[in-house]
Amino acid sequence: MSTLAMVEPTTGKALVLTAGDLTPAVAMDFENATQDFFIAKSVPADKQVLLILPGIKDICIHDWITADQACITSLPFNNFIKELCENYLQNDWEDQIHNQILTSTLITSKKSFWNWSQQLLSLNCLLRNTPSIFDYVALCNHLKAHLDDELKEKVKHSEARNDKVFKTWVTAVQLLDEARTTKNKRQLNLIEGALQCQAKCQATDANVLCGPLRCNNNASSSSSSTSTTNHLAPLTESEQTLLNEDDGCTKCRCFYVGHCSHACMLGFPTAKGYKTLTITDALAAKKAKATTKTNMKAVSACNTLSVC
Helix, strand or coil, rough: CCCECCEEECCCCCCEEEEEECCCHHHHHHHHHHHHHHHHHHHHHHHHHHHHHHEECCHHHHHHHHHHHHHCCCCCHHHHHHHHHHHHCCCHHHHHHHHHHHCCHHHHHCCCCHHHHHHHHHHHHHCCHHHHHHHHHHHHHHHHHHCHHHHHHHHHHHHHHHHHCHHHHHHHHHHHHHHHHHHHHHHHHHHHHHHHHHHHHHHHHHHHHHHHHHHHHHHHHHHHHHHHHHHCCCCCCHHHHHHCCCCCCCCCCCCCCCCCHHHHHCCCCCCCCCCCCCCHHHHHHHHHHHHHHHHHHHHHHHHHHCCC
C-alpha cells in the first residue's frame, strides 16, 4: 500500500519532503514553502537547490539526484521543481485536474458557493505554468454555468449579473448564497417549531383523554361482551321446523304449549344455558303432555265416582 509524500516544517532548516508518492498539491506546497524559506533566510539563487536536497527523503528521488547530481544542483530552483514534477507526478495528472474542474458543480460538491469556488481556485492553481490552466473569464463562466437553479435565478435578478471582475463577482454571489441559506434555515426552524408544538398539543390531548377513554372503552367492551353473551341466537332452520311440526311456540321455544308466538306470555328464554332444540326435546315434550292428559282423566274419573 503506497503512502503519499508530505511536507514537514523544521526549525531554522530547509523543509523536509517525506518519502511517498508525490501529488500535484504536495509538489506545490513544497515549492511555496521552500521559496518562503529562501526569502526568510536570504538564500542566494545559486545555492537554493543544493540547500534543499538533504531534506528530500524519498529513496527514488534521492537516487535520481545522485545519478546526475552535478547537473541537478546547478539548476535554478524553478527548473528543479519542473524536472521533479515531470519525473515523479503521474503522467496524466494535468488532465485529471482539468477534468475535475470541468465536471464539478455546486450541487455535486455539496458545499456552499464560497467553499466550492475556492476549491476550484485551488485546483486551478495546480495547473499554473501549464496550458490547461483556466483564466478568470473561463473559470467565471464555468461557475455561472454550474450553479444550482435557485442561485442562478437570484444571480440573474441581482447586480452580480453585470459584474465583470472575477473577485467581486464571486463575493456578490457568495452573499446571495448566504442570504438564501439563512432564509431557508429560518423557514426550517419555523416548520420544526410548528411540528414540535403540534406534537406537544397532541400529546397533551392524548393524556387528558387517555383515562376517561380507557374507562369508557373498558365499560363499553364489558357491556358489549355481556350483551354478546346474553344475546339469544336466532332459531335455526331445524328448530323452526320442529316447533312448527310439534305445536311449538317460536317465542318461548317450547313444544306443545297450545299457543303461538303472538299470544305467548312466557317470553323469550335466556341465552345463558340455552341449548339448540332437537327432536329428542320435541318427543320428551310430547310424552310429558300425554302423561299430563292421562293423569287429568284419572283425576276426573275419581271425582265422578266420589259424587256418585
